[in-house]
Amino acid sequence: MGPHGPGAVGRLVAVDAARGLAVFGMFAAHVGPDPEVGGAVGAAMQLAHGRASALFALLAGLALVLIAGRRPKAGRDGRQALARIVIRAVVLLAMGLALSRIGSPVEPILAAYGVYFLLALPLLRLPAQWLAGTAAAWAVLGPQLSFAARVAGVGEDGTWLSELLLTGLYPAATWMPYVLAGMALGRLDLAAGAVRRRLAAVGAGLAVLGYGTSWIALRVLGAEQPSEGEGTVAIDDPVGLLGAAPHTGSTFEILGNLGCAGLVLVACGALAERFGPRAAAPLATVGAVSLSAYVGHIALIVLLDIELVPGPPLRVLAAFVAGTLLSAWLWAGRFRRGPLETLVHRATLAARYVR
Numbered sequence: 001m002g003p004h005g006p007g008a009v010g011r012l013v014a015v016d017a018a019r020g021l022a023v024f025g026m027f028a029a030h031v032g033p034d035p036e037v038g039g040a041v042g043a044a045m046q047l048a049h050g051r052a053s054a055l056f057a058l059l060a061g062l063a064l065v066l067i068a069g070r071r072p073k074a075g076r077d078g079r080q081a082l083a084r085i086v087i088r089a090v091v092l093l094a095m096g097l098a099l100s101r102i103g104s105p106v107e108p109i110l111a112a113y114g115v116y117f118l119l120a121l122p123l124l125r126l127p128a129q130w131l132a133g134t135a136a137a138w139a140v141l142g143p144q145l146s147f148a149a150r151v152a153g154v155g156e157d158g159t160w161l162s163e164l165l166l167t168g169l170y171p172a173a174t175w176m177p178y179v180l181a182g183m184a185l186g187r188l189d190l191a192a193g194a195v196r197r198r199l200a201a202v203g204a205g206l207a208v209l210g211y212g213t214s215w216i217a218l219r220v221l222g223a224e225q226p227s228e229g230e231g232t233v234a235i236d237d238p239v240g241l242l243g244a245a246p247h248t249g250s251t252f253e254i255l256g257n258l259g260c261a262g263l264v265l266v267a268c269g270a271l272a273e274r275f276g277p278r279a280a281a282p283l284a285t286v287g288a289v290s291l292s293a294y295v296g297h298i299a300l301i302v303l304l305d306i307e308l309v310p311g312p313p314l315r316v317l318a319a320f321v322a323g324t325l326l327s328a329w330l331w332a333g334r335f336r337r338g339p340l341e342t343l344v345h346r347a348t349l350a351a352r353y354v355r
Contacts (some may be wrong), residue, residue: 014190014269017280019287021264025052027297027320030106034311049228050246053109053170054178054257055264056290060113061182064120070187072125073083076355082121083351089117093279095295095340097160102329103306105297108289111160112170116179119172123180128187135180143233143241146173146249153236169231174249181258185265191273196266203262210256214244217252285328288339293324311341 028048053355067088096111123131146166147339149155155162166173188195218225218239225241226233233240244252272280286293297320306312330340331338339347 006247012235013272013277013284014262014278015059016064016284016287017268018055018265019271019290020283020285021268021287022052022055022059023286023290023293023320023324026294027057027118027317027324029053030297031301031306031312031320032317033314036310044248045311048167051257051260052255054175054254055261057113057116057170057175057178057186058108058182058258058261058265060116060154061120061179061184063182064117064124064179065183065186068124074304080351080354082178083354084348085117085124087348087351088344089114092117092166099295099298102299104302106298106301107169108172108294108298110294111169112164112172112175115164115172116176120179120183122185126183128184131180131184135177135184136199138180139177139258140179140251142174143249143251143254147233147238147241148170148233149173150232164321165191167232169247171231171249174232174254177254178258178261181261185262190265190269191265199262200266203259203266206255206259206262206291208258208259209254211244214242214250214252214256217242279324282325282329283299286324289328289341290343292338292340293328295340297324297328 011200012120025048028045029050029052032045032048033041035042035049037045059158064085068078073081074077091114092110093114093294096108096114101109123134126134149166155166158167159188162168163171185199190196190199214225219241221239224237225240226237226243226245226248228246229240231247231251240248241250242252243250244256246253269279269284277284300306300320301308306316328338
């Protein structure tokens, strides 16, 4: 199937739909009810915490491969693709740092994205199996090395670079496996049924391995599952390395989140194939303007001074979701890209001058 055939269209719709789900998952994590309310609502909110942002990071890695080419471009085309990624990374860094200055109670992930993109540059030409292997090795070793480094006092300076690399809510030291796994998926033909079936099996296996092994290990030690963290396992709680709680950056959390992200991508692909791209269109439309939707929801939280702790009522989340669906649909009827997506696209046009 050619790059512009039905398979490619379905693949892109599935990716955008998964990105739309990630947007709504971030909404749930930020403006949804407290997971402690219990019941179906509490369970849904708990599922969003940590997993939505991990899905975002995986899809960011997939997007890198779409920019660079599933078969890496060579010569001037390759250099221009690298320049587009570098420009995109710098713009995201600037956006993320700007959002951090407006007094948002939500720590934005955009600056971390910029760092992920730059760190991924040397690996862009690796084949899928090497990317997957690197992601697996990083998932296993990264959290332990991060813990050891922080015990040794690395990152105590509290600079923004230390936070982005090691100590923040989305540190590259433990988040790069999501990006690398997404890059590996970008090398595959996700429109192929056989590929999706293998991805579903691997995703389910990783989810069981991550969350299940953590549960068993903690039961053996008689320890409780750590509570949701702030990006890393606390250095005074080494048992936390065996946990899988959201935003702790343990190996088991990473593996479980990778499995969930893969299953979401498979489900979106199956939806688009079984019922046609139109069935996934509402989510895909939001996914196509995910940067604008993400920044917009943070701006609204600040402007409306929404109290996020312990968690707004469900109607606040419903308003954010409904408003975003409507806004994305109206915007897509007139424009090809979202407002911030257009800004990033225009900035990357400078890559044309790379020779």
